Amino acid sequence: MYYFILYFVILCILQYLYIKFMNQYISSENIEVINKVEYIKNNNIQIDKYIKNILQERINLLDNGMSYLEWIKYNIINKTININYKDPIFVTIYENINSTDNFILRVNHDDFLNNVSWTDTLDKLNNIFFYTRYKVDKDLISNMFKNNLITNDLKTINYYWIDSIHFISILKKCYYLRYKSKDGIEGVIFISYPVKNLTKGNLVKNIYNLSFINIIISYIILLIISIVIIILNKNDYLIKIKSYIFLTVINIYFWYYFNSYDQYSSTNEEHQKLTIFSSHILSVSYLIIVNIFILGTLSKIKNNVLTFETMMLFSFSVFLLLISIFKVNSFITYIEIIKERISLGFLFNYSIILNIFIIINYIFYNYRTNFNKIKL
Numbered sequence: 001m002y003y004f005i006l007y008f009v010i011l012c013i014l015q016y017l018y019i020k021f022m023n024q025y026i027s028s029e030n031i032e033v034i035n036k037v038e039y040i041k042n043n044n045i046q047i048d049k050y051i052k053n054i055l056q057e058r059i060n061l062l063d064n065g066m067s068y069l070e071w072i073k074y075n076i077i078n079k080t081i082n083i084n085y086k087d088p089i090f091v092t093i094y095e096n097i098n099s100t101d102n103f104i105l106r107v108n109h110d111d112f113l114n115n116v117s118w119t120d121t122l123d124k125l126n127n128i129f130f131y132t133r134y135k136v137d138k139d140l141i142s143n144m145f146k147n148n149l150i151t152n153d154l155k156t157i158n159y160y161w162i163d164s165i166h167f168i169s170i171l172k173k174c175y176y177l178r179y180k181s182k183d184g185i186e187g188v189i190f191i192s193y194p195v196k197n198l199t200k201g202n203l204v205k206n207i208y209n210l211s212f213i214n215i216i217i218s219y220i221i222l223l224i225i226s227i228v229i230i231i232l233n234k235n236d237y238l239i240k241i242k243s244y245i246f247l248t249v250i251n252i253y254f255w256y257y258f259n260s261y262d263q264y265s266s267t268n269e270e271h272q273k274l275t276i277f278s279s280h281i282l283s284v285s286y287l288i289i290v291n292i293f294i295l296g297t298l299s300k301i302k303n304n305v306l307t308f309e310t311m312m313l314f315s316f317s318v319f320l321l322l323i324s325i326f327k328v329n330s331f332i333t334y335i336e337i338i339k340e341r342i343s344l345g346f347l348f349n350y351s352i353i354l355n356i357f358i359i360i361n362y363i364f365y366n367y368r369t370n371f372n373k374i375k376l
Contacts (some may be wrong), residue, residue: 029166068181075107095187134160144188171196207258211343232305317354324348
């Protein structure tokens with residue numbers, strides 16, 4: 001027992017040290033965007049001047065008699081803007097449809113997206129922005145177009161977007177101009193670049209949103225089950241190892257869940273996540289029915305130790321499941337909703353793992369009991 005408690009304490013200390021001193025994991029895509037933002041920040045004066053000159057040159061081409069179709073083809077060919085960095089920036093052109101709030105994409109970094117409506121582009125972007133606080137403004141292009149209605153001066157605007165190369169949520173700065181061809185076709189031409197990586201700042205480690213009481217309850221349950229398994233099987237060293245395996249597997253789950261990252265989203269989407277989570281709980285009913293069958297089968301076998309182990313695992317799994325479906329609706333901020341969802345998800349997964357151990361325990365018992373009886 002002494003060695004088991006020592007092993008438990010060592011696992012807890014290692015978990016604490018990892019959580020405290022391990023830096024946030026940053027994907028290679030996030031690092032690329034961060035580096036690009038830093039480069040642009042250090043060279044923004046030259047880059048801004050370069051962008052302004054390019055936009056004015058493109059408008060001058062149209063004003064000086066180039067046909068609209070030729071101008072669009074020219075911008076498609078020369079859409080890439082080199083800023084002396086490995087990832088370029090791009091020219092974008094949206095054409096207004098009959099002086100309405102509808103626009104068609106004519107020039108873009110991806111030629112396959114050309115001639116797609118702004119509405120379809122917006123739907124695609126907001127699907128990529130799934131479950132985040134940041135959404136693309138549906139009136140973004142319309143506001144650019146109307147803002148230059150009286151005086152067509154070079155203007156800037158910041159907006160949420162997706163990085164076209166790394167597909168990371170970003171805040172972009174944009175320089176834009178309104179254009180009008182000699183045929184009366186109007187629209188907006190702009191060049192933008194990232195000024196902030198939104199994905200990195202929108203992530204939070206689960207451990208910081210978990211209820212302290214739930215964590216304590218989970219460790220107490222883990223310790224009780226492991227110690228009971230050792231006491232019940234003190235004369236069977238092979239079965240005794242099972243308690244160490246159980247302790248290790250559950251601690252691996254704790255470590256994984258504590259150190260996983262979740263993404264902040266809007267209040268409505270957090271409520272939606274809670275609703276989805278509640279619907280998943282119903283799917284556990286089948287697993288519980290299976291384990292009730294296992295308990296019924298074991299009760300007919302003269303093996304009180306295995307029956308008690310299984311009953312204990314099942315009881316604690318149901319207890320955790322009941323806590324996870326307990327509803328709290330008195331939320332003041334959406335942060336409280338996030339903490340509730342992450343805490344309940346932790347207990348729900350824990351309950352599932354205990355149910356899986358019941359099935360494994362049953363399979364292991366049948367294997368040990370019936371292996372020598374099988375005639376090969």
